[in-house]
Amino acid sequence: MKFIIFFIYVPFVYSVFFSELHSFITTYTGIHGMTAAGIPEFSAVTSLDGQQIDYYDSITMELIPKQPWMQEFASKDMWKEDTDIRQYVQLVYKNNIDVLMERFSQSHGVHTYQRRYGCVWDAKTEESHGFDEYAYDGEDFISLGVKERRYTESVLQAKPTVQKWSDNTAQLGSLKRYYDHECVYWLIYFLKLRKAGFKRRGPEVSLLQKLPSSPVKCHATGFYPSKKSAILYVPLDDWKKNQYACVVEHKTETIQTILTDDEIKSNNRTTKAYSKTLCVMGVLIVIVLVICALVQRKRKQRRKFNLVPSDSDEALYIDKGL
Incomplete structure (x- = not known):
């Protein structure tokens, strides 16, 4: 029996330029x-x-x-x-x-x-x-x-x-x-x-288990913005009886990672998980919008005032003798 858990994580719309x-x-x-x-x-x-x-x-x-x-x-x-x-x-x-x-x-x-x-x-x-x-x-x-x-x-x-x-x-x-x-x-x-x-780095998916008797955790990290992660806990009984697969869908690509028992990261490195399984974490969607207007405005200012610093300019403002 194949039992698939479909987990969707949609963070709020975010930009590095917004309200910061x-x-x-x-x-x-x-x-x-x-x-x-x-x-x-x-x-x-x-x-x-x-x-x-x-x-x-x-x-x-x-x-x-x-x-x-x-x-x-x-x-x-x-x-x-x-x-x-x-x-x-x-x-x-x-x-x-x-x-x-x-x-x-x-x-x-x-x-x-x-x-x-x-x-x-x-x-x-x-x-x-x-x-x-x-x-x-x-x-x-x-x-x-x-x-x-x-x-x-x-x-x-x-x-x-x-x-x-x-x-x-x-x-x-x-x-x-x-x-x-x-x-x-x-x-x-x-x-x-x-x-x-x-954005180029993309998410990373791994299987974590603290102890042999602990639930197996499918952990996805490395999205933009930072400090965001999505976690799916799989109870031990479900892990034994059912088959799982981890799929991460990023804005730029879909990453399907096949994770076997041997890839479980555990405090007890000698313990293997139970039967050949696939861990399933459903679709993760990261939406990142960029507000380009501010950047374009700054570019226009730069062209108007020729603001890209030259070597002679930098020698003046970087530092000087007493």
């Missing part, structure tokens, strides 16, 4: 006095919505993608340019810490110099705001009022730097363009890249 706040943040950290411990004297981390997407440090001297869907971007010419920028900033930070130690009358010890900059974007209202903050030894040092294009020092030792950076009108103009347009452009770009990566 998104963040795109880069953090640079320079360290003095810890190299003997194997700690890099410089590191750079970029995150999207709090999730690390790339990493660089002065030991490897390489920019490393930290998410599978970043591999595509890592194959582009711009990846080499981004690596060069971080190598340049690494040298700037080494010099900056020496300057700060002198200003603070320090001759030795462990010291850190950091910058945290980026933007937050509300996809629903299309509003965004940027931030640009510097710290020395864990304390506030300088911050940039993005809208006013005005630097503010938090300590007396920061005054010479504030004066120097405030007089650099070309640098301030580049920063305004970055925070008004380019930061959000890259944020949306990586959101789309992440979404496409999840």
